Amino acid sequence: MLDLAHRLAKLLEPWFLQHQRDLAWRRTRDPYAIWVSEIMLQQTRVDTVEQYYGKFLERFPDIGTLAAADESEVLAAWSGLGYYRRARLLHAGARHVAASHGGKVPDDPELLRQIPGVGRYTAGAIASIAFERPTALVDGNVARVLSRLQAIEDPKLQEAGAPGHWTMAQQIVQAGPPRVLAQALMELGATVCTPLGPRCEGCPVRSECQALAKGLQTTIPRPKQRAPSPRDDLWAVAVRRNGRVLLEQRANDGLLAGMWCLPLIERKITDRAGAPPRAIAEVTGVKVKSVEALTEPVKHVFTHRVWMLWPCRGEAAVVDVSHMSGYEDGPGRMWIAPGERPRGGIPKVTEKVLERLGY
16 A cells, blocks of 8 residues: 555656646645635535635734634625535634634644644645645545545445545655645546546546556446435515515524524415415514515525525514514614625525515
8 A cells, every 4th residue: 555655646746736726725835824725615616715715815814813803704704605604613713723822823733623623634634735744634535536546345435534545645645745745636536536527538647546447437436325405495584664674693503503594484385475474473573564475486405405495575564663672673683775784794595585585
């Protein structure tokens, strides 16, 4: 295995230096900037991250700035990237580094893993790319590359957490410049050794690939059989008053934790004309005199769940608002005008529904 790792390193280094994509986070050695990029890239496409990475660093150029910011500011800068738990953990991680390491990202992988939101892979990425520490990193892309190179057919041994992958990755990054080799493994999986239709003709390590030699490159790794994601059908209620619509801040746990959204109410099969006025009043504290439902839902796919949000409008009843706190702004609720958005930003799914409703 050690001989294979050295042969792979010799082939990967010149290939990466010649063929790597020009990405903003590859033009820096700043461990904070590399950390930000790695968190953004989790479960998010590179082209999407490119739209947010520079702007985020302009707003929070260093750990001290991020650590001192309010969570609402961080979420606003993250708005649209999705998976907002990452933003909260990055924020908590910055505060940890500010408090425990004087604002300086540690180069020790074990210390890195003590930072909130930094797991084994992210610690390896920061240590190897920012600090040239020979530290293994294995994500789905790297696991696929190593599984094919060694023609690993056991699905359990193909997983990113398989010990054999971490041993091989460690040996590879020790066989040359860790910064180059760590990124080369990731780049190979992202651009050449792809899940479907791997471009073996352009692979720098094709001579070492046992899967290619055995004609197994399209069957390794074995496709995962995933159960259908649970589906929730919900009314997304636009309660309107004097041209404004009500937004509520979700609880601090669960999907879209702490984000500003339209009130959501379970949509029952018998509900066709919109959310029942009684249910709207119970959820929002606001009585409505009429409800109008739009015909088409807004679909939003989370990692393990699907939301079908059915927009509907409800006109607030004319009442003596001085006796009803639900009609005023307050903690966790606000009335916004068309085009207005909360300081903390809104998730993409809320933006979709508001656009459908003309807000």
